[in-house]
Amino acid sequence: MRTGIVMTNGVSSAMGRELPLRGAVNARDLGGLTTADGRQVRRLRVFRSDLLTRLDAGDVAFLLTDCGLRTIVDLRAPGEIVTDGTGAVVDAVAHYRNLHIYGADRVRLDLTEVSPDGSMFDRYCEYLEHSSENIAAVLGLLADPGQLSALIHCAAGKDRTGVVIALLLAVIGVRADDIIADYAATTANIAALRTRDGRPARPDDAVDRLPAWVFAADAITMRQFLAHLDAEHGGAAVWATRAGLDQATQRQLAENLLCD
Template sequence: MTERVLTLQGASNVRDLGGLSTVDDRQTRFGLLYRSDAPSELTPADVTELTGARGLRQIVDLRSVEETERDGLNPLQKAGLSYANHPMSSDPGAGTVVPELLRGSMSGHYLGYLGSGAEGVVRAARLLTDPDRLPALVHCAAGKDRTGTLVAILLDAVGVRRDEIAADYAMTDDNMDAIVDRYLRRNAGLPTRMSNLPDDSRHARAQTIAEFLDQLTTVFGGGAGWLLAHGYADADLARFRAAFLTG
């Protein structure tokens, strides 16, 4: 299967992270790593597509405990897939990781995930990059912010071209109306986390993730540097690269 976008009835922002080019002229493999908005409303046909045709094995949920408890078990959990919840929350005061220039911006918000919550980010990364657990799917509520941050780190760590990482992130922009409608319907009457985000939170702009990666490079040397600086093993990164990249 070589189509990046998955059209499902119960989710609005699902895609395969295969087919992306690296700086050394390799490509990411299809069918190993997927990103998504919350799978809470997947239909039986959607579940069959993901677990049958695509052989999905591992789900990594980046939402808060409050969000997961409110939603309850999703259809993929009910189908028996391995599930792990590693909440990501942004700490805007994360010292030098979030420079003053980026405070109040979406890229600054993303850098805030790498402050006090760094340990959880690395735990999620270990699950998503373990060849024995693939194919895997990572999601949050919209599949944009928390998911976009972690996906950008992983893709950068294996050498995917920065312009392709930014283009993948920006693909979510076309889905935002459907994502927001689905989210608000599921959470009717409850305060939404969107009210605490920067003004451009309803958009996925390529520049946002480019700024995030530029700062990650300045401080840590990029996605691989950040992972290795926070306890991720070099041998595990080598295994993931071998599994996820062609050639």
């Protein structure tokens, strides 16, 4: 048995929330994050991860048995799924949904040529505009107790996953500092994400010519994003309501995911 999820004084550290998966390098439980009124996200309810295609049989068994995984929500584009696949775990869970999160060009940022003066903050704001319906659909799934436990992932588990998880946590009232810390926890895994395929970097690789900000998970970026949600949209709950997630569903979402 590989539990690997350690709680200290009732609160999980970033390290303690990491899932001990051999085939994923940026996977963790949201359990232990704290709301403004002192409640905590329940353990083993929602997980976030990078690509799942390299999970081995032990990883799959751990997710199903130790974590009670029932649902996978895949935020990648259909073309990515055709190219990279889904992995054996998808065939083992009760539910699988593909809800693509995209910006104006509908293409992964790390597969495009981008200007050196861009920012992930700008990209994240695009997700709010262009993928609101799909983001609301993800949150709506998590409001159904029959879908839990659920794992949300994209390719790196950083940008599309990062925005969806940030909105989820903000809607249920998790403190901004905890949301930001959870996002920034990916920083420790960036090197592993970039070398995950086991190939050496080549000077002519398009990905290697991209600016460093494309690969960063800086706390300031998420802080900007949350401030933008408040200033331009009236907060995550108001944004979610406008995106189609009614207040009753938001309350059910909090009930499913929070404990005293």
